[in-house]
Amino acid sequence: MRRFIALAVGFLTLAPVSVVAADASIPVLVPITGFLSLEGTSQRNGALLAIKNAPAGVRVTYDVSDTGVAPETAVNALERAISRGPVTAVVASMLGTQMLAMLPVAQENKVPLVTVSGTASITERNNPYVFRFFPGDAVVKAAHIRYAAEELRARRAALIYQTTAYGQSGRQHLQENAHKAGIEIVFEESIEVAVRDMSPVLGKAKAANPDVLLLHLHAPSTALVIRQAAAMNLRLPIVSGSAMHQPPTAALLEPAELAGVCAETNASPVSGGTPEADRFLEQYRREFNAEPDGFALGQYDGVMMVLEAVAKGASNAAAVTQALSTGSHKGVAMTYRSDGKGNMAHSAVIVCYDGQTRVPRIAKRYDEILAVTR
């Protein structure tokens, strides 16, 4: 009888453990307002969808903080989140300047930052607590230039980029890759996010007689350039940064204005593809009544990698950091693994619009473009 009671007590004590195997605390610190709000909202949605789909037995607590666009707002949000108690991992802003400010705080507190920021320098600072689930500029800008050089046969390029850290970083990688590919940059100019009238910069770009226009701009500026290029009858193929692949950016433009426009990105969920991608698309639409983009998918995959590590026993930030640093994860967009610096994504795609619809087709896929062998 005593043995029966002991077994019963033991069973009852263990029973809840089999339902909730682990807890994870994942603050979501992303720009919901400001010029990066479109991307930040995608980032938030991707993270929330992953939390909703957490592996069985993983219970996630989270809260969402708007980091705006100021670095100090992001740092304050991170410090506040850390001060509330143990944090498993942080979904961190995709704004490069905010990431650069958050990195020392993350390192000091030994908390992994999971982001989709494209700014190259965030993974060039020997900080072991940053994990980027969107191909960095080194990857996407290589694809950007290869598409222009190999598919469009471009030899003279005009480059318009943003004055932000994101823009500067992209410009550097575009220039380096263009040089390697034998493309001459015949015109380049940076523009602030507040600039509305793009006709001067487009007029000067056209006057330089390029055979392709390369853009590396945030979403509003990208849409403005493409609309005004169409209004000016520029008649140049455009290969844009990842902002153009976002459905809300395409929604601002008429399909005809998108004719001849391509963009680099990690993935284009709206373009369809694998059954996993189709399931993601369907669930995202249902949950958020919006169209997903590659940022949402990258962030989804990043948080899922964290949650799967937690499900396998990574019970704190250090264990999750270790799992992200050394493990691999087959996500919806691609298979992720660290290159030793926190760059987890090593594939890129080029999507192009046909001038008839706002849904792009995948024109070219570049896997392991930098030949990462780890």
Next chain:
Amino acid sequence: MLQVLVNSLALGSAYALLALGFVLILNAVNAVNFAQGDLVMAGGFVAVAFGMLLPVPGIVLLPLVLVVMALIGRALAAVAYFPLKSRPPVSVFISTIAVGIILQNLANALFGAEPRAAPPLFAGGLVELGGIVVSRQALAIIAVAAVMIAAQYVLFQRTALGRRLRATAQDREMAEALGIRVNHVIAATFAIAAAYAGAAGLLLANTFFVTPTDGGNYILKAYIAVVIGGWGSVPGAVVGALLIALFEVMLPSLPLIVPGLAGLPGASWLFSQTIATILLYLMLLVVLVVRPQGLFGEAVQRRA
């Protein structure tokens, strides 16, 4: 050259409507309305909302936008001015900042953070003028803004309401002593200013889109236009707004207008948007130091 000029004028015309509304409130209550930029943003979103409900050209939506924005302006006066009218002007401009932030967050909650586009005034596309292709929307913006600026002139110079508005702006106590219902006149001023900001929002939101955070950029434009044109001067506000657009559009386009400039060393840097912005603010500093009353020389008042 013509294309660049048309673009400059279109942008400057929309800025002029914004600056006009800014000056009207400044003159009426002697305080800066920092929500004026957010009213432009609100007008853009009102146009977007009407455009979703009624698939008609923007020119048909314009009267609806003006009415809704006038009501918003009246509400702005009720919450941000009248309860504080006996306090120092600083209270009013802080309360208008608060209203601006409320408008910004309301737009974010209702429409989301992503940019939106309002319908074009008539139709999109291009039109050929003397062999030069220009945007129909840009021409339409210039025409509509010109009509609205003329209407403002007629209202203020040729109507009884305009005389009361001017009398209140010049000397509120005297106007009150003469039997003018000053509070009604001030409320009307807020309504007109908001309607003009809303019109600017509709005009800008097709070509340049609208996002909830646009207000900060626009209020800066209005402030600079009024400082350059002359603090409190209505024609000065219009000229100041056009000058800002000239800096933004014409200066970076100089190598296109004067092809010889493109060959100068450092030309691409010298005629960039970044340098144009720096020069615009340098001009502002020069005006403040050398001609603080602005180009149109109205009496110097305190710049809140």
